[in-house]
Amino acid sequence: MAAFQLLFPLLVTCVAASARAPRRLPACQVVQSDAFCSDLSLRSAPLDLPPGVQTLDLSRNHVQNLTRETLAFHSGLRRLNLRSNEIHFIQPGLFTDMADLKVLDLSRNHLHVLALSKVSLGPLTSVETLDLSSNQLYTGMTDYFLADSPSLEVLSLNGNSITKIAQSAFGGSPRLKKIGLHNNVILEIEGGAFDSLSNLTELDLSKNSITCITDFNLCNLKVLNLSKNSVELFQSVTSTDHYRLLSLDLSENKMSSFPLLPRNNRLEHLDVSRNRLQSVNDTGTPDEKTFLYHLRYLDMSYNHLKSLPECFFHCMGSLEVLNVSNNCISSFSIADERFLRTVKTINLGYNSLRSLTFGENTLQSLEELVLRGNDLATLDHGVFRQLPSIKHLQLRQNNLEICSSDRERQDAPGCVSFSSVPTLEILDLSDNQLRTLPADAFAGSPLKSLDLSLNPGLDMDRDSLLGLERSLVHLLLRENNISSLSTDLSSLTSLKHIDLSTNQLTAVPAWNRDSSIESLNLQNNHLVTLEYSTMLALEHSLKTLYMGSNPLSCCSNLDLLQMVQNSAVVVPDIETATCVHEEYSEPVNIEKVTWDMCHTSGVRYYAIAVAVIALVVVVASVLLVKCLQARKPQHRSFNA
Incomplete structure (x- = not known):
C-alpha cells in the first residue's frame, strides 16, 4: 500500500504527459x-x-x-x-x-x-x-x-x-x-x-x-581545372583541329616542363604555378612550338625557373598579366619592342634579380611592376623612365639608393631616380635600408601613395617631398626610428592618410587648416604632449586617429582628450590608449580622464601653496614684531 502511494503521483504525471499535444515544429516559410x-x-x-x-x-x-x-x-x-x-x-x-x-x-x-x-x-x-x-x-x-x-x-x-x-x-x-x-x-x-x-x-x-594527360583531345571544352593533382606531363594530341579551350589550370602539380598545348587554341588563362618548371624551353621547329596568340593571363610563380628569355613571348601578342614571382630568375630583359606590347602587369617578386633592362619603346602598356624581395642594389638610374605607362612600382625588400638631383645630373652610378616619371602614382620603397631621402627625390612624378616604412635611421631632407603637394594622398613612414621630422608635411594639401607609427617622435608635425588629413597613426612613439592647436587644426578633416602606446600626460592633454572623447573622430585603439597621471600608479585609459581629475588636483595644490605662504607670512610677522619690541628704548626713573 505504501509503495502504491509512492508510485501513484508518478503514474499521474506520466499519463498527463502522454495526454499532452505533440510538440509543434516550426512552420516552413512559404x-x-x-x-x-x-x-x-x-x-x-x-x-x-x-x-x-x-x-x-x-x-x-x-x-x-x-x-x-x-x-x-x-x-x-x-x-x-x-x-x-x-x-x-x-x-x-x-x-x-x-x-x-x-x-x-x-x-x-x-x-x-x-x-x-x-x-x-x-x-x-x-x-x-x-x-x-x-x-x-x-x-x-x-x-x-x-x-x-x-x-x-x-x-x-x-x-x-x-x-x-x-x-x-x-x-x-x-x-x-x-x-x-x-x-x-x-x-x-x-x-x-x-x-x-x-x-x-x-x-x-x-x-x-591524376599523373599525366598524354592525349588531350576535347576540342569543345572551354574550362579545364587539373590543379592539385600529381600531373607530370600535359600533352595534347597532334592535330590541326581548332580547340575552344579558354582556361587551363595546372597549378600545384609536378610538371618539370611547360605543357604542350594544342597548336590551334584560343587559350586566354593559363596557370602552371607551384610546379617544378626549370625552364621554358623555346627551341625546336615552328611546328613544335606552342602558339598562344590569345593568352591574357600567365602564372608561372613558385617554380624553379632560372631564366626567362624574351623569345619565349614571341607568340603572346595579347598577354596582359605575367606572374613569375618566387622563382630563381637572375636577370630580366626586354629589348625587342614586339614582345609584351600589351602586358599591363609583371610580377618578378622574390627572385634573385641582379639585372633589369628595358629597351627603347618596349613595354608600352606596362602599368604595374612588382620587384619586391629581390635585394636589388644596382640598376640603371633612369630605368623606370623608360616605362611610359607605369603607375605602380613595388620595390619593397631591396637595397636601392635614391638619386639626388645633383648626382642625377652627373649620371652617377649606384642609385635609382624616381623623379620625372610622369605616370607614376604608387611607389613602395619600404624595407630598402634607405639612409637618406634627398631633396626633389620625386619631383615631376605625381605620386598618390608613397611607402617609405621600415628604413631605420632614414634622414629626410626638408624638400624631399617637394612636388607632391597636390598629388600625395597616402604617406607611410612607420618603423623608421624617426625622432623628428624635418620635412614640412603641412604643404601636402592633398594628404589624407599618414602612418607615423613605431618611431621615436616627441612632437606632432605641424599642420594648419589647409590640411586634409583624415587618418593619422601616431601609435608607439614617445609623445608626452600633443600640441592642441595643431590637432585642433585637423579637427575639421580628421576621421581616424591611432594614439596608443605613447607616454601621454593626462593633465597636459586635457583639451585634446576632451576633443577625442566628444568629437566624431574614431580612435580604433581607444581601449588600449592610455595616459600618465601622477596620482595613479598605473596608466589611465584616455576614455576615463575627466577635467576634475586634474582640476581638483590643481585646486588642492593651490590651497596648500596658499597655506604655506600664509604660514610663512605669519611667522615672519611674529618675528618682525618681536624684533621691533627688542629695539624700543626703555625709560628709567631716578629718585633724588
Missing part, C-alpha cells in the same frame, strides 16, 4: 510558390504545404527514406533541395512523374547505400542540374544513377571516393555541359570517357591523383 523548410528537424515535408509548390527546400533535416509520402505527394516541383539529410533509400520511379523537375540536390547524404543495390536513380527525364557530391560514392556507382538522364546538363560529383572514370560513365547523359569531379581519388581516366559529350564545356578534375 513565399508564393516556394517553400523553404530547411533546418527544422523534419523527416518529411509538412502535409499543410499549399498546392502548386514549385520549389521545395528540405535541406539540413533528418529525411532518411525518400518516397512520395516524404514529399507530401507534390509532383509539380521544379526545384528540390535535399542537401544534408540522411537519405539512403529512394523509392524506385519516384521522379518519373515529376515532368517539370529541373534542379535536384541530393548532396551530403548516404546514397552509397542505395548504390550498392544497383538501383537506378531515374529516370530523370527533365532534370538539368544534379548534385550528388559528398555521398561516399566510389567507382561504378554513378553509372546506375546516370543511366537515364537525357536532359542533364550540370553534374556535381565532388567530394566522393571515385578512383576511375570509366568509358561508359556518362553514356546516359549525352547533353552534359559541366561536370564537377573535384576532391575525389581519381587515378585513371579511360580513353573516350568524355568523347561522347559534344556539349561539354567545363570540367573540374582538381584535387585528385
Whole structure:
C-alpha cells in the first residue's frame, strides 16, 4: 500500500504527459510558390504545404527514406533541395512523374547505400542540374544513377571516393555541359570517357591523383581545372583541329616542363604555378612550338625557373598579366619592342634579380611592376623612365639608393631616380635600408601613395617631398626610428592618410587648416604632449586617429582628450590608449580622464601653496614684531 502511494503521483504525471499535444515544429516559410523548410528537424515535408509548390527546400533535416509520402505527394516541383539529410533509400520511379523537375540536390547524404543495390536513380527525364557530391560514392556507382538522364546538363560529383572514370560513365547523359569531379581519388581516366559529350564545356578534375594527360583531345571544352593533382606531363594530341579551350589550370602539380598545348587554341588563362618548371624551353621547329596568340593571363610563380628569355613571348601578342614571382630568375630583359606590347602587369617578386633592362619603346602598356624581395642594389638610374605607362612600382625588400638631383645630373652610378616619371602614382620603397631621402627625390612624378616604412635611421631632407603637394594622398613612414621630422608635411594639401607609427617622435608635425588629413597613426612613439592647436587644426578633416602606446600626460592633454572623447573622430585603439597621471600608479585609459581629475588636483595644490605662504607670512610677522619690541628704548626713573 505504501509503495502504491509512492508510485501513484508518478503514474499521474506520466499519463498527463502522454495526454499532452505533440510538440509543434516550426512552420516552413512559404513565399508564393516556394517553400523553404530547411533546418527544422523534419523527416518529411509538412502535409499543410499549399498546392502548386514549385520549389521545395528540405535541406539540413533528418529525411532518411525518400518516397512520395516524404514529399507530401507534390509532383509539380521544379526545384528540390535535399542537401544534408540522411537519405539512403529512394523509392524506385519516384521522379518519373515529376515532368517539370529541373534542379535536384541530393548532396551530403548516404546514397552509397542505395548504390550498392544497383538501383537506378531515374529516370530523370527533365532534370538539368544534379548534385550528388559528398555521398561516399566510389567507382561504378554513378553509372546506375546516370543511366537515364537525357536532359542533364550540370553534374556535381565532388567530394566522393571515385578512383576511375570509366568509358561508359556518362553514356546516359549525352547533353552534359559541366561536370564537377573535384576532391575525389581519381587515378585513371579511360580513353573516350568524355568523347561522347559534344556539349561539354567545363570540367573540374582538381584535387585528385591524376599523373599525366598524354592525349588531350576535347576540342569543345572551354574550362579545364587539373590543379592539385600529381600531373607530370600535359600533352595534347597532334592535330590541326581548332580547340575552344579558354582556361587551363595546372597549378600545384609536378610538371618539370611547360605543357604542350594544342597548336590551334584560343587559350586566354593559363596557370602552371607551384610546379617544378626549370625552364621554358623555346627551341625546336615552328611546328613544335606552342602558339598562344590569345593568352591574357600567365602564372608561372613558385617554380624553379632560372631564366626567362624574351623569345619565349614571341607568340603572346595579347598577354596582359605575367606572374613569375618566387622563382630563381637572375636577370630580366626586354629589348625587342614586339614582345609584351600589351602586358599591363609583371610580377618578378622574390627572385634573385641582379639585372633589369628595358629597351627603347618596349613595354608600352606596362602599368604595374612588382620587384619586391629581390635585394636589388644596382640598376640603371633612369630605368623606370623608360616605362611610359607605369603607375605602380613595388620595390619593397631591396637595397636601392635614391638619386639626388645633383648626382642625377652627373649620371652617377649606384642609385635609382624616381623623379620625372610622369605616370607614376604608387611607389613602395619600404624595407630598402634607405639612409637618406634627398631633396626633389620625386619631383615631376605625381605620386598618390608613397611607402617609405621600415628604413631605420632614414634622414629626410626638408624638400624631399617637394612636388607632391597636390598629388600625395597616402604617406607611410612607420618603423623608421624617426625622432623628428624635418620635412614640412603641412604643404601636402592633398594628404589624407599618414602612418607615423613605431618611431621615436616627441612632437606632432605641424599642420594648419589647409590640411586634409583624415587618418593619422601616431601609435608607439614617445609623445608626452600633443600640441592642441595643431590637432585642433585637423579637427575639421580628421576621421581616424591611432594614439596608443605613447607616454601621454593626462593633465597636459586635457583639451585634446576632451576633443577625442566628444568629437566624431574614431580612435580604433581607444581601449588600449592610455595616459600618465601622477596620482595613479598605473596608466589611465584616455576614455576615463575627466577635467576634475586634474582640476581638483590643481585646486588642492593651490590651497596648500596658499597655506604655506600664509604660514610663512605669519611667522615672519611674529618675528618682525618681536624684533621691533627688542629695539624700543626703555625709560628709567631716578629718585633724588
